[in-house]
Amino acid sequence: MAVINDFDRHPSIPKPQFASTSIVRQSFLLLIVYLSLGILIYSFNSHHFSGTQTHPVVDALYFCIVTMCTIGYGDITPNTTATKLFSITFVLVGFGFIDILLSGMVSYVLDLQESLLLSAAKADLDHRHEAAHAYFFDLKKGRVRIRMKVGLALGVVVLCIGVGTGVMHFVETLGWLDSFYLSVMSVTTVGYGDRAFKSLPGRIFASIWLLVSTLAVARAFLYLVEARIDKRHRMMAKWVLRQDMTVSEFLAADIDNNGFISKSEYVIYKLKEMGKISEKDIFQICNQFDRLDTGNCGKITLADLMENHQ
Structure with missing residues (x-):
């Protein structure tokens, strides 16, 4: 943890203030x-x-x-x-x-x-x-x-x-x-x-x-x-949270088409149905994830973060 704290990071982007x-x-x-x-x-x-x-x-x-x-x-x-x-x-x-x-x-x-x-x-x-x-x-x-x-x-x-x-x-x-x-x-x-x-x-x-x-x-x-x-x-x-999932909705929620729905996929699908997130938002987030996942293993590791901060 000490090595991580001493690691040279990119300057963080300040949170925007809208009503200061x-x-x-x-x-x-x-x-x-x-x-x-x-x-x-x-x-x-x-x-x-x-x-x-x-x-x-x-x-x-x-x-x-x-x-x-x-x-x-x-x-x-x-x-x-x-x-x-x-x-x-x-x-x-x-x-x-x-x-x-x-x-x-x-x-x-x-x-x-x-x-x-x-x-x-x-x-x-x-x-x-x-x-x-x-x-x-x-x-x-x-x-x-x-x-x-x-x-x-x-x-x-x-x-x-x-x-x-x-x-x-x-x-x-x-x-x-x-x-x-x-x-x-x-x-x-x-x-x-x-x-x-x-x-x-x-x-x-x-x-x-x-x-x-x-x-x-x-x-x-x-x-x-x-x-x-x-x-x-x-x-x-x-209304969205009370609806039972149909077969067509199951196929739409299965983002990676692996035959089952993970909790993250279910959350993303429900947020889309509620209108709280769009396809464009998901695409941008996925692009950021792929950029951080330098090992292309479907997960972000500590080594990936250190490589991205170099």
């Missing part, structure tokens, strides 16, 4: 820079935009947010070729920034909640071994995480609609029905244009509120679709 806090910070900084650039461009071309004016900087930020969130109330619109091209570019590029930012923030919150739930499940193993073990296994399957994502996203949507309704009623002096109407039309990015933010405090609030609420709605729909797909996959997995 560094990505969130970078996206947030890029979003600030991007909005600052949009405000600067708008300020130099403010006379080429038509609509209700309050404060130059606030109007610029408000227009950039409304455009980037694909709402488009119509209270401020570009009226020249240059400003129209600026609006097109701003919405196409900027929407990706806030999507990455919000998805990273949601993933960070979910990871934190999941780690706390996993810690609680592990601590409970001594008291309720079987129940806690089953609960821990269920968490590892990812079902609780999907439910958490759906609940969190829907909760944020409801909160945003409620906060928006209250602010519009007291700040924009709209009736409760019109406030609720404008709030829903805003977070769903409909933006008919019959109602909009006209006051300076209202536009300051909208510049922050719209950035969160519109993406929260989009994420909620995505998570609901993800939950339905996960439920369908689990139903398919249960």
Whole structure:
């Protein structure tokens, strides 16, 4: 074992990180820079935009947010070729920034909640071994995480609609029905244009509120679709595991055509039936195995590993 540990190995490939806090910070900084650039461009071309004016900087930020969130109330619109091209570019590029930012923030919150739930499940193993073990296994399957994502996203949507309704009623002096109407039309990015933010405090609030609420709605729909797909996959997995093997399935599962099915062949066949692995995945794994099996004996030995690492 000492010789193996001292053996010169190839550097290991680091595990990819998809929702690190560094990505969130970078996206947030890029979003600030991007909005600052949009405000600067708008300020130099403010006379080429038509609509209700309050404060130059606030109007610029408000227009950039409304455009980037694909709402488009119509209270401020570009009226020249240059400003129209600026609006097109701003919405196409900027929407990706806030999507990455919000998805990273949601993933960070979910990871934190999941780690706390996993810690609680592990601590409970001594008291309720079987129940806690089953609960821990269920968490590892990812079902609780999907439910958490759906609940969190829907909760944020409801909160945003409620906060928006209250602010519009007291700040924009709209009736409760019109406030609720404008709030829903805003977070769903409909933006008919019959109602909009006209006051300076209202536009300051909208510049922050719209950035969160519109993406929260989009994420909620995505998570609901993800939950339905996960439920369908689990139903398919249960159906596959309950089926008895027929002769045709036996022949399909016998990968090496030697007249019997090993446990590994059975596992691979069931995973294919569940849709969790494809022929392409199996082909790539087999190619990697053949590369490591330098002796062509159908198994990977320690000598094979040492030869591959030289």
